[in-house]
Amino acid sequence: MTDVAILVLRLCLAVVFIGHGLQASFGLFSGPGLHGFSQMLSGLGFKPSLVWAYIAACSELIGGVCLLVGFWTRLAAALLLVFIMVAAATVHLSKGFFIQQGGFEYTFVIACICLALMMLGAGKYAVK
Numbered sequence: 001m002t003d004v005a006i007l008v009l010r011l012c013l014a015v016v017f018i019g020h021g022l023q024a025s026f027g028l029f030s031g032p033g034l035h036g037f038s039q040m041l042s043g044l045g046f047k048p049s050l051v052w053a054y055i056a057a058c059s060e061l062i063g064g065v066c067l068l069v070g071f072w073t074r075l076a077a078a079l080l081l082v083f084i085m086v087a088a089a090t091v092h093l094s095k096g097f098f099i100q101q102g103g104f105e106y107t108f109v110i111a112c113i114c115l116a117l118m119m120l121g122a123g124k125y126a127v128k
Helices: 002-026 033-043 049-069 073-095 105-120
Strands: none
Touching: 002 033, 002 049, 002 073, 002 105, 033 049, 049 073, 073 105
């Protein structure tokens, strides 16, 4: 059952990151698209914001796909952990814990799943 549990964690996190990556990259699912995402990052102080937007959007998409198929799972989880920690620190941490106030509750859960996947690896049901 451990391998099935790892698969559940990988697929759950993959859906989240691929979805957000598609929003940031292409404006799908009511997302801002690359230029809107770049403007948001600019407002947070990331310069040059378009470069960071490309890096973040590609990280979400590629990292999410890697988790989906179980390829380079530990590396993908580590990179996505860095991504989500930056999001937590720059946007959510100052708002407290609970998501209702914009807090870091959601990013905390994602970070914990990333850590678990870094420790466990891809499991049996993976491309590896």
